[in-house]
Amino acid sequence: MSDNRKYYYLKLKESYFDDDAIVLLESMQDGMLYSNILLKLYLKSLKYGGTLQLDENIPYTAQMIATITRQQVGTVERALQIFMKLGLVEPLDNGALYMSNIELFIGQSSTEGERKRRARMKISEQKRLSGQVSEAKADICPPEIEIKKEIDIEIEKERELKPGRAAPAAYGRYKNVILTDTKLSELKAELPDKWEYYIDRLSGYIASTGRKYKNHAATIRRWAADDTAKAAPKKGIPDYSYKEGESL
Structure with missing residues (x-):
């Protein structure tokens, strides 16, 4: 079983x-x-x-x-x-x-899933060595294909809503943060040292939780504002941040 x-x-x-x-x-x-x-x-x-x-x-x-x-x-x-x-x-x-x-x-796996994955990899390698096209190729990486389709759909929606404007592009570690050139330029100006960090952070959060946001630029701004507020010292909470010249 x-x-x-x-x-x-x-x-x-x-x-x-x-x-x-x-x-x-x-x-x-x-x-x-x-x-x-x-x-x-x-x-x-x-x-x-x-x-x-x-x-x-x-x-x-x-x-x-x-x-x-x-x-x-x-x-x-x-x-x-x-x-x-x-x-x-x-x-x-x-x-x-x-x-x-x-x-x-x-990461996520299962004993049965691992067995099937190893079997597909073995079949693919055997057919590659024999010069044949693997029939299992479509089954090896469907998640990546589906993600690309979803991103293309989102970009197309943005283009339809704002005709005449440059189409937005996908950014971040998992290429799932959708931003127009204007929005990206604004983030670079507002967060000169951290815009890449927040894009990658949002990208990873979307990939791991499956959550969707209508406005990725607005979400990044909110996260940055929340982080700034949290970084301010709060009454009654010890400050554990490291200051230059102090011993850890």
């Missing part, structure tokens, strides 16, 4: 622990503990595309996170504050927490 259950996993790069945010995190007091909590949260968020929630309607609270990570509530609360300051976690409108970089690590 085949096993069709889904399995979620992290794909960590060799340089994961060399990332500036992780180095700063682990250099703090109890930093190794926070790093362990962070990895557990990445794993717990995989099922819902990076969102920390028990099911479709119930987001994880600090108490729930403390339970599933087997840590004290106070430790989890401090860790979450630090994660948000480092841009590793961000709050969503529904009160849930989103793991900001999850699109870089997320």
Whole structure:
């Protein structure tokens, strides 16, 4: 009997622990503990595309996170504050927490799916070596084809709505952030050092969650404004940011 259950996993790069945010995190007091909590949260968020929630309607609270990570509530609360300051976690409108970089690590598979994938790859390689055109080629990468079709449809819609204007283009890591030349120029002017970061961030978020936005430029501006507001020191919340000349 085949096993069709889904399995979620992290794909960590060799340089994961060399990332500036992780180095700063682990250099703090109890930093190794926070790093362990962070990895557990990445794993717990995989099922819902990076969102920390028990099911479709119930987001994880600090108490729930403390339970599933087997840590004290106070430790989890401090860790979450630090994660948000480092841009590793961000709050969503529904009160849930989103793991900001999850699109870089997320993967999904199943035992049956892996078996079929290996079989297709073997058939493709055999036919390539024998000089034949693989009949399974259309089945090897349909997701990428479908994504390209959806992007082309969105671009065509933009062209129909605004006749005479230059057609928008697709940007970002997954080529799913649609911007006109004018919108892109405006973002470059408003966010000279971070426009690429926010485009890639939105691209990864769309790819991992499947969410759609009517105006990608407006979404980027809102995220940038929210990040600026969150970066401002808040009364009663310790400032864990690193300042030049201080020891970590």
